[in-house]
Amino acid sequence: MHTNNSLRPSKVIDEEVKWDKSKTIISKTDPVGTILYMNDTFEEASEYNKIELIGEPHNVIRHPDMPKVVFKVLWDNLKQGNNFHAIVKNLTRTGRYYWVITDFDVEKDDSGKIIGYTGRRKSLPESVVKKIEPLYKTLLEIEKVKGEKASELYFNSYLQEEVNSSYDDFVVNLFEGETANTKEADKKAPVKESGMIKKGLNWFFFGETNPK
Template identity: 85%
Template sequence: MDANNALRPSKIIDEEVKWDKSKTIISKTDPVGTILYMNDTFEEASEYNKIELIGEPHNVIRHPDMPKVVFKVLWDNLKQGNNFHAIVKNLTRTGRYYWVITDFDVEKDDKGKVTGYTGRRKALPQSVIQKIEPLYKTLLEIEKIKGEKASELYFNSYLQEEVNSSYEDFVVKLFEDSGAAGSNGAIEDTPKEGGKIKKGINWFFFGETNPK
């Protein structure tokens, strides 16, 4: 489903939007990505209000700097009923951007059919962005010049040859190697124990009182 161009900004601004990074962005969609619910933090970060986005495709906030292959991997996993962590650069109403790490609850009916998704997104430290951004730029350039299939082939080979892991494992490792959840719930560039976040990515999204 294509984004509604009328809602997208006419100009891209290379500037990060200001939002409360200690909070969690939450949205709920149907199986094809139509937005059914968004919280106030989503409004703040995206600069869209609920009236504008309810009923619209979630890709209305897709930033043109994001390679399509990342969303292909994400949606392939979600459609199979798998949670998936991804690092995403989103587009705001005014053409600015914000970076997040994602987590999903996949909702199913009694027969196991996927009925929708609840997505949670939280801010990342600059150190993670600096590591993932060059890869995304390379993938995007390949897509522009050689097409999406070539980008996918390079992406798969990169994961195999350079990081020896799946994309999700790569994302989680970047997260774990770069910081820990601070007392206010935001991720920070802080010392870590043994190269790992002590409480892990599930604690980062859900906290000790609501383990996943």
Template identity: 70%
Template sequence: METTQRHIIDEEVQWDKTKTIVSKTDVYGTILYANDVFSNTCEYSTIELVGEPHNIIRHPDMPKVAFKVLWDALKKGENFHAIVKNLTRTGRYYWVITDFTIDKDEEGKIVGYTARRKAVPNGVVKKIEPIYKTLLDIEKLKGEKASEMYFDAYLKEEVGKTYNEFVVDLFNEELSKEEAEKIKNETNPLKKGLNWFFFGETNPT
């Protein structure tokens, strides 16, 4: 599909944040399936999305190192979570947390990936956005390798966690704050966590 350079608009697209965006790709990141929530949110039709590289929705505010960490984990067959700012067809944005699962054939070979995306609490965006901006600034000035080295050092020295652990803990912390506000009058609040967030209450946490 031919695409033109999109004019970036600093405006969040309106979408149903109670819904889950779902897509499937092959091992190269080519979109094989997109649900209606995905299509409606990114403002492309499903027909337009299928067969395209997933980076069709990559926002220029996202540092490349974030995707490198993601792909390095997926290629190893590791489940992964990422917080991503995506770009719509009209140049707007939406923030999501993505839960990746590995799709394998009968012989255990990785054949693709399934991603489920949900809206993130504003508190998550406020904490992750400055980190991404720093990484992007380093990337533009010093190159991708310098950005990668800084990110690795940042996670070790200031966070003490892997990126995946950092994302999960940050998300759960902010989600817990929102849940606490909603259920602060209850005597026995249920801590639901990420698994419930993506798959529903019937799944174990």
């Protein structure tokens, strides 16, 4: 499905949009990424209203600073039925940007066929942005000069050599590590689990915190 270019801003502005970062951005899409539902926080952060975006492909908010390989990894996992986390820079209606960490639920029918996805997105610490931005810039430059395949090869090698983990685990570890630092090592920070989705992100997205 092709992006409706009339919905894209005419120019990109290097300025973060103002939105309530305590809230969660929620959207639902069909299996190919067509937006079926978006909440009010999505409207606030993206500066698009529901009338504009319902029925449109989700990539209408894709920021040109985002390397394509990140979305390839994301969609490869979602199509396999894997819930997935990613760090994404999105584009607003006026050309501004907002950074989020994503969490996806894969929805299936009784036969196990994927019928859609629910995405939840929340703001993340500036320290996480500063750590992920140089990697994304490198991937984007490789894509521009050498193509998407070369970018993918570098990305896979980076994950193997630099962080020794999958992209999903890298995102979760990076986020949780930085969040723990900013909160002076929250004692409730969960231990790694072999299955990864981590409890830390569960309570981040769903408020599943235990009272002290």
